[in-house]
Amino acid sequence: MAVEPDQPARPQAGSVRIVEADGRNAVLVFSGVLDTHALPELEERLLDPRLRQAGTWVLEMSGxxxxxxxxxxxxxRAVTVAPESAGITVRGARRGVVRTLRHAGVDTVATIET
Structure with a gap:
């Protein structure tokens, strides 16, 4: 009977959920690992019409x-086409996530709270 070597745990696939979206506020919760495979779902979620009506966006990234x-x-791309009045706040992001967001320039259009 062959024994399988331990395989490294596969990272949890990433997801983005809209947990609140009204005419004033939108709250999105990010979790897992968002990589190239998750890009189509991410872009689709960020095109949700309810987000275009919100005056503020909170991107909860602690997960x-x-x-x-x-x-x-x-x-x-999604936050730069948001309404001009939209205030965008990133909350709870890990150091590596913040580094990637800054590298992409997200910090130029959003407040990043760690």
Whole structure:
């Protein structure tokens, strides 16, 4: 009977959920690992019409383990087409996530609270 070597745990696939979206506020919760495979779902979620009506966006990222540069740029594209009055706040992001968001330029259009 062959014994399988321990395989490294596969990272949890990333997700983005809209937990609140009304005419004033939108709260999105990010979790897992957002990589190139998650980009289509991320972009689709960020195009939700309810987000266009919100005056402020809160991006809760405490559950996000990692985001790759493609997804960070996708996020940047989405927030730059948000209404001019939209205030965007990133909350709870880990150091590596913040580094990637800054590399993509998200910090130029959003407040990053760690």
């Amino acid at each position: 996000l383990e990692r985001i790759d540069l493609a997804c960070a740029y996708g996020l940047l």
